[in-house]
Amino acid sequence: MTRFDAAAATERRQLFAEAVIAHRTRASAFLTIEVDPADAPGVTDDYDDGDNGETPTQVPWIQFADQTFNLDCTDAELDRLKNVLSEFPECRIDQIERPEATEGANVRITARSDPNRLSQFADRALRTTYDLADDYRAWVAGV
Secondary structure, eight states, X not given: OOOOEEOSHHHHHHHHHHHHHXXXXXXXXXXXXXXXXXXXXXXXXXXOOSTTSSOOOOOOEXXXXXXXXXXXXXXXXHXXXXXXXXXXXXXXXXXXXXXXXXXXXXXXXXXXXXXXXXXXXXXXXXXXXXTOOTTOOEXXXXX
């Protein structure tokens, strides 16, 4: 891979497909895609760490490994994610965990498809689940 970020929808999906291919070729543990903090609602430039008494706001992310996507979301975000899944029959929720120490859920989605279709799902899941603008910037942070 020669580039690690993209903002236009077509470029993001191409980047994500290339990341899936690189992940599989390298047999890496997982690949991670993160939304640029400047494009994520509620995330400040200073990466609020909660020192001011407020709950930290996490940058939206999605991971892929072993034919499984993994992401954290609130209950409202989970509802939006479920709507996305209705458009991708090759993807289904495999597990939802709700740790007691945190709000929201960790969702694992089984996804068996080619890199292009997986990239379409990742882009749509990020954009819809986290209510991102069409031109949000994403980074492949780990392959």
